[in-house]
Amino acid sequence: MAQNGSRRPPLVADKRYPGAAGKKKPAKSPPPKKPRKPKRRTAKPPKRTRPFFIAWPLALIRWLFRLGFKLTVVALLVVGLLVAGGVFYFSSTMPPLSSLVDGRAQGSVTMMDRNGEIFAWRGDQFGGIVTADTVSPALKNAVVATEDKRFYNHFGVSPRGIASAVRINLSEGRGPLSGHGGSTLTQQVAKLLCLGVPFDPAGGMTEAEYEADCRESSLWRKIKEAVYATALEAKFSKDEILTIYLNRAYLGAGAYGFEAASQRYFGKSAADVRPAEAAILAGALTAPSRYDPTNNLQRSWDRALTVLRLMEDQGYLTAQQAAYAREHPAELSEAAEARAGGYFADWVMSSGPSFLTRDTTEDVIIRTTFDQDMQRAAEEALAWVFDNKVSPGSKAQAAIVVMSADGAVRAMVGGRKTKVSGAFNRATQALRQTGSSFKPFVYATALDLGWRYDSLIEDAPFCMSIPGSGQWCPTNYDNQTRGWVTLTDALRNSLNIPAVKLSEAVGRENVRTVASMFGIQSDLAAGPALALGASESTLLEMTGAYAGILNGGSSVTPYGLIELRLLGESTPLMEQAGGIGERVITPQAAEQLIYMMSRVVTDGSGRRAALDAHEAAGKTGTTTAARDAWFLGFTADYVAGVWMGYDDNTPLTGVTGSGLPAEIWHETMARVHENLPAHPLPMIRPDAPPTVESGTRQPGIGGPTRTPAGEDSLLGVLRSILGIEG
Structure with a gap:
């Protein structure tokens, strides 16, 4: 049977279930399909090509950048490994903590004063x-x-x-x-x-x-x-x-x-x-x-x-x-x-054994003779005199040494700046002419050889012929002469002519011997000007020599170290009991000399040094053109020396040993003795000062008939050995 139309009838399945026959389900129409849009072809832009002379450098830059980045990463890795290796090496070779805390190349020196208190550190x-x-x-x-x-x-x-x-x-x-x-x-x-x-x-x-x-x-x-x-x-x-x-x-x-x-x-x-x-x-x-x-x-x-x-x-x-x-x-x-005792501490460091002081690799404790109260007294005295007696702006310098009669140094001022360390110390390092402060050693020699405090000597014009130099005629400081005078008055008034005559009479070499035995180790003049202090010495040497006079005529070695031990140790490595050495002159000669020097202070050239409640003895000294001015002296308790001058040897203006040095000495010793009871000097005490009328003379020399020197004196021993009568 022919079908109408062009569409074919749908295929229908057989009826499989009863009761459903004759029923037809309406057919579902498929959803309409959207029409597909046709793809539009877009034309690709034409590939742009850069010129070679631009493209090649850019490519090279990109390549170098990539290479640099890679090399940087590699370098960072290498550096990281090297750093890690260095850290590992250093950390593995480091010593333990205990050996890293003390890295000093040198040791230390701690100084204690005479009372056991620390006052200075070195090293x-x-x-x-x-x-x-x-x-x-x-x-x-x-x-x-x-x-x-x-x-x-x-x-x-x-x-x-x-x-x-x-x-x-x-x-x-x-x-x-x-x-x-x-x-x-x-x-x-x-x-x-x-x-x-x-x-x-x-x-x-x-x-x-x-x-x-x-x-x-x-x-x-x-x-x-x-x-x-x-x-x-x-x-x-x-x-x-x-x-x-x-x-x-x-x-x-x-x-x-x-x-x-x-x-x-x-x-x-x-x-x-x-x-x-x-x-x-x-x-x-x-x-x-x-x-x-x-x-x-x-x-x-x-x-x-x-x-x-x-x-x-x-x-x-x-x-x-x-x-x-x-x-x-x-x-x-x-x-x-x-900051006391800088000069003193430097002196102790220089005088001690270097391997335990200057170059020590250990920690050292030194107990010294230093007295902080006396140091303060000396510093205050120096400052007071310069503030009140010296022209503002003066460049003059001064030095002070205070010690006991056995040579124990108690205070030391090496210059006007006192709070220093490592500075030039004029008390120990400056060699200066001593002037008339040397004269006591001339008189000590004469007294030890039998002269007396009341012996006479003629103060009259006097000349000597010196080989290679011609005539030499000493004069007194005032160009006057006084005729016959006692040794006491000659020293009291610091007369030059009697000192030279006496030195020649007792023997210049004997004077040199006595001075050197008292501790003046510097080269002593060989000519007759020896008696007038033409030789150079340090203030420390001179003060030590005067201490020898005070202690009865025995030599003295100035010292500052009492005990040296290592830190943490109780047993000392070094000890110093005192500085007194062998006898130089007899006690009798020393007692007479102390008396003569006391007259210098009571009514002689050193009157400005006199103390109110304490007996004192001493001697002034002024060198040629007043380049150096000295005063050295002592009480029964302490010896002190003062030097004043310019570092460049410029002459002082209006200053002699009897002036500012004597005043500095007075101010120092007045403070040192402020709370000390008065003690008498160990000297003879004649009923009256000696006079020309009461003295004895020896024709041609002006000395007495000499009595034998004590056998325990240096010159007495020499005479005994040589068989020379006194």
Whole structure:
């Protein structure tokens, strides 16, 4: 049967279920399909080609960039491995902490006075090991706040600190590594340890050169320093690194470590310092010599105020604590404030064995003869005379020595600047002509040979023929002569002609012998001018020689060291019981000489030296053109010598030994004896002063019939050996 239309009838399945027959479901028409949009072909832009001379350089640049990146990565890996290797090497070869805390190349000398109190330090001071746990918390915080506030947060190197330091240096017109270093506290420890290279005295480098090498600031050195600092962080804890720093840092005045500095400046342990004291110590780290509080306490305190501000800003101090510290500034200990005995301490260091003083590698304790009260008396006396008696602006210098009769030096002033160390010491180093202060040794020789205090000698014009020089005619200071005079009056008035005559009469060589035996070791003049003090000597030698007169005629070696021992040891390595040596003149001769010298003070050329409540004896001295002026003398308790002059030998104006030197001596001894009971001088006490009428004379010489000198005197022994009668 033909079908109508063009569409075919749908296929229908057979009826499979009853009751469904005859029912047809309407056919669902499929959803209309959306017509597909025809794809539009877009034409690709034509490939642009760059000219060869542009494309090739760009390609080369890209290749170089990729190569540089790869090389940078490789280089960083290599550098990282090298740094890791360096850190491992340094950390594995570092010695233990105990051997790193004391890095001094030399030892120290601590000096104690006669009462056992410390008054001076020399060498490299180390007060003992302290740790970050044992020091005062204020001191620990002051160091961290000042030197490295991020110390507990970095790994040894602070990139932020380095960048900041470079920026500051460049802004101030310096090189990036010049000036501020940006070093962490750990890097500073690396520098203090000199990257693990210890100082070797035999290595051909001085200690100063070694320290300069350790402080080198080149880029390569900075890199090594950073590696070593990282190794320190790997090896030790933060507090252990801080412990090394607290013990090795230099804080001025020869003090290494905070314990030594605390003892040096404040007389207390580093565990006991207050915030104000801690601020001064931490402030000294920047420039130890400049901020040494014994040099300029105010400048040191100004720096300490900055440290206190940093501690407050970083929370280590409350506002109240900081305010209290500012209102109660640190005060130096009495010994640090006084800075007493610098000349004395230098003399002890130079006179002791070098391996236990100047070049010691041990820590040494020296007990000395020094008396701080007497030193203060001498310094005050010198200052008073120069302030009240000397023209302002004068460049004249002076020196003072005070000692006991056995040669124990109690005080020493080597110049007008008293708070010094290492300065030129005019008491021990200046060789100057002695003038008439030498005359007592001429009279000592005569008295020991039998002359008497009341013997006569003629003060009359006198000339001598000196081989190679012709005629020499000594004159008195006033160009006058007095005829016959007693030896007492000749010495009392410091007459030159009688002194020369007496020296020639008793023998110039005998005078030289007596003077040298009394301790004047300098070259003595060979001519007749010996009697007038033409020879040079030091003030210390002359004072020691006068001590020999006071003690009854025995030689004296001035000394300052009583006992020397090592720190921590109780048994001394050296001891000194006294300085008295062999007898030079008899006690009888010494007693007469002391009497004659006492007349110099009571009514002679040394009247300005007289003391109100104490007997005194002494002698003035003035050299040619007044280039040197002296006064030396003693009481029953102490001997003192004073020298005055210019360092360049310029003549003094209007000054003689009977003037300013006698006044300095008076002011010194008045203070020294202020609380001492009066003791009589060990001298003869005639009923009346000797006169020409009561004296005896020997024709041609003016001396008495001589009596034999005591057999215990030097000249008596010589005569006994040679068979010469007295």
